[in-house]
Amino acid sequence: MADQIYDLGSGFWNIQGSFKLGGVIDIGTQCSLVKLASGKFVFLDSYSLTGDVREQVMALTDNGDNVEAVLNLHPFHTVHCEQMAQDFPKAAFYGSLRHQQKVPNIEWEKALVESETITGRYPELEFSLPQGIYYIAPNEMIHAGSLLAYHPASQSLHVDDTFVTPPGKLLKALLPELALHPTTKKALTDEADAGKQYCDWASKLAHDWRDTRNFCAAHSGVVKFESGEFEKALLAAIDKARPKLEGA
Numbered sequence: 001m002a003d004q005i006y007d008l009g010s011g012f013w014n015i016q017g018s019f020k021l022g023g024v025i026d027i028g029t030q031c032s033l034v035k036l037a038s039g040k041f042v043f044l045d046s047y048s049l050t051g052d053v054r055e056q057v058m059a060l061t062d063n064g065d066n067v068e069a070v071l072n073l074h075p076f077h078t079v080h081c082e083q084m085a086q087d088f089p090k091a092a093f094y095g096s097l098r099h100q101q102k103v104p105n106i107e108w109e110k111a112l113v114e115s116e117t118i119t120g121r122y123p124e125l126e127f128s129l130p131q132g133i134y135y136i137a138p139n140e141m142i143h144a145g146s147l148l149a150y151h152p153a154s155q156s157l158h159v160d161d162t163f164v165t166p167p168g169k170l171l172k173a174l175l176p177e178l179a180l181h182p183t184t185k186k187a188l189t190d191e192a193d194a195g196k197q198y199c200d201w202a203s204k205l206a207h208d209w210r211d212t213r214n215f216c217a218a219h220s221g222v223v224k225f226e227s228g229e230f231e232k233a234l235l236a237a238i239d240k241a242r243p244k245l246e247g248a
Helices: 051-060 081-087 097-102 169-174 194-208 229-246
Strands: 004-007 012-017 029-035 041-044 067-071 092-094 126-128 148-151 156-159 214-217 221-224
Touching: 004 051, 012 051, 012 156, 012 214, 012 221, 029 051, 029 148, 029 156, 029 214, 081 092, 126 194, 194 229
Parallel strands: 041 067, 067 092, 156 214
Antiparallel strands: 004 012, 012 029, 029 041, 126 148, 148 156, 214 221
């Protein structure tokens, strides 16, 4: 899968890259670049930039000097963090506790990426942490939890794993256009109403971010929604899953 950068307007670029599962099957991955009102930039997630995409990013950011921070949103996406730190040595690096534990060679900032200290720092972005499921699941195979980021100016939603869309034209024709991550039920916390917490959170998010037009997903690329379609698709996915999640 060749790296691609998508200019989604209003200072938001999504970069779709390669990640091979077991070194064989390329399921893709992503990061996004956001321009702040100050003229500086922040990355959402880490990716090892190469070729033309790297050249474009470096041109935008004054050879990386204007990258203020890298916000690593998904606690289980750690493969590219070290390279990103090498490429942008002047940037502050934020991550979850798992990032700090799994990639100790990086000089991580003390504040965790999901903390209000960080999520309230960038008015250009809105963040949401799923309720009712683990952000860092005890089972390393469960990746449903991530910190979601929405950029209202470009109507772009950056999401890793929590919500998914089917990759490829054939699957898009056969499957719902938006679904919950397949490990969501296993990711529920031990609270009795965890399933309800999650569904209520996701329903509110569907309303709050109903203007989403660009759905940027880690493993299925950039999906375009027309006006009102994102809210409708996410609510349909929640309604379908609610009986199983609330009955868990």
